[in-house]
């Protein structure tokens with residue numbers, strides 16, 4: 001089996017917390033950078049950016065600003081910040097002949113022209129496919145704040161890097177013993193090895209996309225089963241950790257899942273102020289979603305996304321998609337590893353101001369006409385846009401869950417929809433990006449093929465749209 005899915009899930013968040021009280025950032029990061037998965041810590045896939053192209057052609061290069069080569073499989077999602085574009089991939093198009101073989105790679109490109117700037121590579125874990133599946137690469141979408149970048153490697157290590165690498169001629173610390181210090185190499189600040197420090201056993205791949213709140217960085221651990229798909233080697237390891245963004249020191253961890261992991265844990269956390277409390281929301285390997293007080297890790301609530309009569313793996317699902325926080329509610333779909341194929345799914349709006357086991361009390365609505373999904377919701381103008389893995393793209397009322405329309409993509413959807421300036425962009429496994437009109441009436445505006453499967457999500461930043469297929473990163477802009 002194969003886990004590319006993992007990657008998509010990863011999202012990042014960012015937040016503009018300067019000095020003073022922590023403030024919630026609006027879902028829309030504005031017309032500038034896209035510094036994390038989802039653009040903002042609440043992970044809602046929306047942007048008010050104007051003037052993005054609704055048609056392009058990768059063959060004739062119409063509205064193609066630049067294209068950069070990636071490895072052979074790329075499952076993360078790009079992050080755009082500080083004049084750079086950062087993306088995870090594998091090492092099947094090696095940039096440095098001295099760093100060959102199967103590796104996970106984080107690549108940095110110049111935003112203006114796609115010039116390769118630097119990379120950090122990671123050889124595969126010696127323990128092999130159980131923890132680090134061959135050729136899956138880096139599936140975490142980086143988080144950038146200022147000149148610092150955070151991501152999770154294929155080895156389950158949380159990294160903090162200098163976004164300038166060694167281009168600036170300076171080796172930033174505390175970590176200063178890098179072996180590779182050329183102008184195309186990464187400058188590490190600190191690292192936190194989750195397998196060593198908190199005993200995690202990532203199932204197939206560590207993939208979480210970091211999110212930040214105040215001084216804390218939150219990541220999911222991907223702790224899961226071993227290859228037997230029965231044993232859980234590390235039932236005491238956390239599902240989520242918080243580390244200090246400056247030092248990389250562990251601040252808190254939680255293991256409410258214990259030994260009830262159905263498979264792996266590949267969701268990525270979101271953060272927002274809910275009912276006046278700053279919460280981290282994390283979907284975990286038992287199919288439950290949990291909310292924590294961000295600064296302390298105190299568990300506030302938990303919600304089972306599966307009917308009590310469901311049975312793994314036929315009807316009970318794990319949660320791979322990222323929770324979205326919007327107006328005191330958490331929106332999330334459940335599903336399974338794409339290798340498990342299609343099946344029944346569930347989508348919820350959860351009232352996250354409730355406390356304790358809120359499986360019953362927290363249901364705002366339950367939409368059960370969705371199939372298994374690994375996608376993250378986009379919420380704009382009272383409407384929810386959520387695709388499922390079977391390729392059905394649903395538009396729901398954000399208040400009631402009533403379905404306004406569904407569109408059949410006739411191809412699996414791994415990525416998430418993004419709403420930009422009244423249009424909705426969504427890619428599929430056939431390699432198509434479909435642009436639809438946002439709204440209660442279904443209207444397809446255009447369909448463009450990217451030449452190979454699109455597993456990620458289109459990312460808007462600085463008047464361009466960044467789209468990955470399996471092995472290339474495109475910057476699209478109206479010429």
Ligand SMILES: [Ca+2]
Nearest residue numbers: 162165170187
């Ligand atoms: Ca540096």
Ligand SMILES: [Ca+2]
Nearest residue numbers: 172175176188
């Ligand atoms: Ca350094």
